Amino acid sequence: MDKKVELLAPAGNFEKLKIALEYGADAVYGGVSHFSLRIRSSKEFSYESFKEAVSYTHKKGKKIYATINGFPFNSQIPLLEKHIKKMADLGVDAFIVSTPGVVRLSKEIAPKMPIHLSTQANVMNYLDALFYREVGVKRIIVAREVGLKDLKEIKKRVPDMEFEIFVHGSMCFAYSGRCLISSLQSGRVPNRGSCANDCRFPYTLYAKNEESGALLKIEEDENGTHIMNAKDLNLSSYVDEILKSGVVDSLKIEGRTKSPYYVAVTTRAYRMAIDDFYKGEFEAKKYEKELLTTKHRGFSDGYLVKRPFEKDGTQNLEESISEGTHQVYAIVDEEGEHFFARDRVEPGVGYEIVTPLNAKIVRCKNEIGEIFKKEGLWQIVFNKIETKNGKVLEAIHSGNTNPVKLPCKLPAFSFFRREVNV
Numbered sequence: 001m002d003k004k005v006e007l008l009a010p011a012g013n014f015e016k017l018k019i020a021l022e023y024g025a026d027a028v029y030g031g032v033s034h035f036s037l038r039i040r041s042s043k044e045f046s047y048e049s050f051k052e053a054v055s056y057t058h059k060k061g062k063k064i065y066a067t068i069n070g071f072p073f074n075s076q077i078p079l080l081e082k083h084i085k086k087m088a089d090l091g092v093d094a095f096i097v098s099t100p101g102v103v104r105l106s107k108e109i110a111p112k113m114p115i116h117l118s119t120q121a122n123v124m125n126y127l128d129a130l131f132y133r134e135v136g137v138k139r140i141i142v143a144r145e146v147g148l149k150d151l152k153e154i155k156k157r158v159p160d161m162e163f164e165i166f167v168h169g170s171m172c173f174a175y176s177g178r179c180l181i182s183s184l185q186s187g188r189v190p191n192r193g194s195c196a197n198d199c200r201f202p203y204t205l206y207a208k209n210e211e212s213g214a215l216l217k218i219e220e221d222e223n224g225t226h227i228m229n230a231k232d233l234n235l236s237s238y239v240d241e242i243l244k245s246g247v248v249d250s251l252k253i254e255g256r257t258k259s260p261y262y263v264a265v266t267t268r269a270y271r272m273a274i275d276d277f278y279k280g281e282f283e284a285k286k287y288e289k290e291l292l293t294t295k296h297r298g299f300s301d302g303y304l305v306k307r308p309f310e311k312d313g314t315q316n317l318e319e320s321i322s323e324g325t326h327q328v329y330a331i332v333d334e335e336g337e338h339f340f341a342r343d344r345v346e347p348g349v350g351y352e353i354v355t356p357l358n359a360k361i362v363r364c365k366n367e368i369g370e371i372f373k374k375e376g377l378w379q380i381v382f383n384k385i386e387t388k389n390g391k392v393l394e395a396i397h398s399g400n401t402n403p404v405k406l407p408c409k410l411p412a413f414s415f416f417r418r419e420v421n422v
Helices: 014-022 047-059 074-089 100-109 126-134 148-157 181-186 236-245 260-279 284-291
Strands: 006-010 027-030 063-068 094-097 115-117 139-141 162-169 205-208 215-218 232-234 250-253 326-332 338-341 350-354 369-374 377-382 415-419
Touching: 006 014, 006 162, 006 260, 014 027, 014 047, 014 260, 027 047, 047 063, 063 074, 074 094, 074 100, 094 100, 100 115, 126 148, 148 162, 148 236, 162 236, 162 260, 236 260, 236 284, 250 260, 260 284, 260 326, 260 350, 260 415, 326 350
Parallel strands: 006 027, 006 250, 027 063, 063 094, 094 115, 115 139, 139 162, 162 250
Antiparallel strands: 162 232, 205 215, 326 338, 326 415, 350 377, 350 415, 369 377
16 A cells, blocks of 8 residues: 555644654644634634644644634624634644535635545535535545445545544534534533533433323433443454555544543554554554553444444443543653653552653663563652652642652653553
8 A cells, every 4th residue: 555544633732732743643633712613622722822733743744634613603704714814824734624615715715725524514425525525625524424335435436535534532422513412401512612511411311101190210220321421432443444445544533622641542552553554463452452541431333334223332321431441640741851640649659651652761770760661561660759849749649730750761741550450
């Protein structure tokens, strides 16, 4: 294969953008709050900081796509016009948009800007793909409900179109962004970027007998009934099948509002899967095991490889709390000389070190602690917890934002983690 598939990772803020690129992403996506479907994360970027992020990404030889994928009202169109012009001037590599009108407006204001059609447009057939090609779309992020068989047919009919698919992350209870439950209950409109994830809530259901007036409570357990809580998408085991199809140009990870650790590990796992495929060394269980360390609601392989009516188990009916096999305790700073606590870090306890692929770690031992390899994994144990300003503590918690000294330098944005005792 001449052209390798792109790995596209979320950039909810500047730190996550840097982590995604460090852990192997070929491209990232993000935006400022205006007209983005992740208003919460996009508030982390201003026009100024996003401009800096664009420059940082390009210096790394990577790409950055701007999310302008909200559904605007009439009153917002003048602001949208200004926003499109500003984002184009920042030099991003493409716009991600959702509606035909915004596609057209983008082509008028920034005619040279590549347009990627958001999954919000729900493209599921070649007729829609042909239409969007005619209006200037370069890439379609297909609906999560599309099967690989159908995607092959679409590619056959529209061979010059690029196609991007989601391979990992949260799943919408409805067609992406088309659910109005959040709007009804809290006034937060999903397709304008402020979904409150009401589908994750526990609900109490009642069945009423119209003749007798009897009202019966229906519940799974004392915690409520999670009737709409979708499991998270995880297609790591199918990366080889996806790439063999030859019809996918980009694998996308969802999660601009997820943690820095999530961004690091998901990007790392799919980087491994992609690289291993091209080397002929694909090993599904390896990526599955790593992804289980992130917090998730249970995993599903979605609808890409199986039809919805051929399967069940896509819903987590027990709880909406995300759990993983490991707990994250710290993140190393960008300079690699200190760490910041994410949980209680104390002397005498061994923590596994997670780094970007091919990063170099050097064994060391001194008064601060020791870094060594045990059973194939890099470990760190502290003899003392000493902050950058020289204060020695018995332990440090996530509430303490002081940088803490390392025994010796580690790769930027490394993480310390431990397996959760089950």
